[in-house]
Amino acid sequence: MTTPAEPSAYGVQIDAQPGQARIRLNGDALPANQVTGYVLEHDVAAALPTLVLHTRQPDHVQWQGLARVAVADPAQDDGQVVAAFLQNVDPGALARAALERDDLDGSPNELTVAMLKQLADWAQGRA
Template sequence: MTMPEQPTEPQAHAVHIDGQPGQATIRIGGEALPPGTVTGYVLQHDISAALPMLILHTRQPDGVAFQGLARVAVGVAKTSADQICEFLNAVDPERLDQEALNRADYGGGPGATARAMLMTLTEWARNTEGGTR
């Protein structure tokens, strides 16, 4: 069995979403998805990327595992705790120690080093490049 050729670039489709609390009507290429099919959606757009990405969460008709076209990516969603642990595991402890102690706002007193480290980690978390190995 031969597989059909897959496009190398994602295909763009015209999308119209009329979202109301508790319901949404979604049209793809002018065709409305059947009522009750979509249970949720995520619209994600990185401004520097060419196109936004729409992820639809669907409910399929009884007896049908899936019906339709899809690009499939398999992964496990990360929890906030997983992301925090991943970030902390990538921190260079020597650099954290040095930068925390050299902060201009290092005030001294009880908890000063921990406070300076937490402030440094917060800054690094906002800019994920800094402070990691």
């Protein structure tokens, strides 16, 4: 896995009322009653917010896009998600990125700590 490039972004519009939410991505409305929930997260220091959509998946639904839009599967085991992420990590890229971090502290476990921090950064979409 290489360090993620900065993604392009969708224009997002959310009109939320108790019991319903109408969401548009680049002006296109998502089908009525498809979204069962959403989480909008923004780390101000990061470049883009992240919108996670929890959806019903009727037959033949497909998602297309250019931005950081994640479709959550509440039935998916978190351990499987983490394992899949870790299996796609390029060990060489991880070692290089960890050694280039500016928060190395000279402690006996600094490389392990740096690698764990780097993995967390990549998991959150930060370079």
